[in-house]
Amino acid sequence: MRETLEKIRKEALEALSAPSAEIEELRIRYLGKKGELTAVLRGMGKLSAEERPVIGQLANDVRAEIEKKIDELNQKKNAALLEAKLRAEKLDVTVPGDDVRAGHFHPLSLVQRQLEDIFLSMGYSIVDGPEVEYDYYNFQALNIPPDHPARDTQDTFYITDNILLRSQTSPVQARVMEKTQPPIKIISPGRVYRSDAVDATHSPLFHQLEGLVIDRGITMGDLKGTLEMFAKRMFGENTRIRFRPHHFPFTEPSAEVDVSCFVCGGTGCRLCKGEGWIEILGAGMVHPNVLRNCGIDPEEYSGFAFGLGIERIALLKYHIDDMRLLYENDIRFLNQF
Numbered sequence: 001m002r003e004t005l006e007k008i009r010k011e012a013l014e015a016l017s018a019p020s021a022e023i024e025e026l027r028i029r030y031l032g033k034k035g036e037l038t039a040v041l042r043g044m045g046k047l048s049a050e051e052r053p054v055i056g057q058l059a060n061d062v063r064a065e066i067e068k069k070i071d072e073l074n075q076k077k078n079a080a081l082l083e084a085k086l087r088a089e090k091l092d093v094t095v096p097g098d099d100v101r102a103g104h105f106h107p108l109s110l111v112q113r114q115l116e117d118i119f120l121s122m123g124y125s126i127v128d129g130p131e132v133e134y135d136y137y138n139f140q141a142l143n144i145p146p147d148h149p150a151r152d153t154q155d156t157f158y159i160t161d162n163i164l165l166r167s168q169t170s171p172v173q174a175r176v177m178e179k180t181q182p183p184i185k186i187i188s189p190g191r192v193y194r195s196d197a198v199d200a201t202h203s204p205l206f207h208q209l210e211g212l213v214i215d216r217g218i219t220m221g222d223l224k225g226t227l228e229m230f231a232k233r234m235f236g237e238n239t240r241i242r243f244r245p246h247h248f249p250f251t252e253p254s255a256e257v258d259v260s261c262f263v264c265g266g267t268g269c270r271l272c273k274g275e276g277w278i279e280i281l282g283a284g285m286v287h288p289n290v291l292r293n294c295g296i297d298p299e300e301y302s303g304f305a306f307g308l309g310i311e312r313i314a315l316l317k318y319h320i321d322d323m324r325l326l327y328e329n330d331i332r333f334l335n336q337f
């Protein structure tokens with residue numbers, strides 16, 4: 001029996017050492033339930049009491065040795081497999097990556113952000129208002145009663161008799177004053193609607209930015225200073241502004257405000273149509289009726305308001321000659337900004 005065990009040990013180790021050894025097959029052949037070593041152990045019962053522990057010890061040693069060899073081989077095999085896998089999956093981090101095409105802001109958003117930055121830097125807060133608005137805020141609170149002719153110039157889309165798509169951002173003035181006692185210093189950018197047919201300078205949907213300042217002792221001088229500062233920041237240090245008398249129902253006095261042409265500097269060119277001046281916004285001192293409508297005492301407080309069209313500024317700034325380009329989402333156009 002001793003010889004059989006030694007033979008098994010020698011054969012097994014030899015077989016396992018061959019470069020093409022099938023480890024699992026050999027394990028079954030020698031150590032498996034029906035394996036050669038197991039067969040020898042089954043015959044142990046026939047041995048004498050003296051021989052049994054000696055042969056038993058030897059059988060255990062042989063088994064341990066073969067198992068150890070198999071473990072070693074398996075470890076080597078796994079290491080080789082891992083190595084091959086890592087090689088196959090290796091990533092060259094020095095190869096240049098694919099281009100990621102980042103998007104960017106729409107020209108209208110760019111202009112809106114620039115406007116916001118300018119007024120934020122002057123201490124204004126940004127507030128939002130609803131686009132679906134009550135007739136009351138869009139017109140009546142702003143001193144435009146139901147039969148007022150100013151409604152004709154701001155015809156819009158009606159949801160019901162007293163709910164409409166706001167035709168201007170001015171209703172936000174009324175909403176803010178109703179909720180807040182002065183000091184008030186806000187801007188409110190957003191969409192507005194008018195039932196205009198689409199052409200190079202009209203769209204049923206466009207954007208405005210409203211400004212409102214209310215406090216004790218606010219004058220037309222404050223309005224002028226604010227708008228001059230704004231114009232210089234927006235159109236360049238040499239820009240001048242000009243107030244032309246105008247009428248808005250919710251401001252008194254009212255003005256249309258021009259900036260000196262930022263292309264020709266005022267001498268006249270194609271952009272300003274030879275005028276030297278470009279109209280950019282409407283403004284005025286908030287009408288006492290509007291203050292009263294919104295619960296602010298006109299004897300104690302005064303203020304100014306202004307409203308500008310964001311499209312208009314974008315068209316001027318980027319020398320775009322057709323407003324429709326801003327809404328068509330033609331990537332060849334948008335890529336230029």
Ligand code: PHE
Binds near residue numbers: 170251283305308
């Ligand atoms: N809401 C006016 C318009 O749309 C602009 C404006 C705003 C005028 C504030 C004066 C004060 O024409």
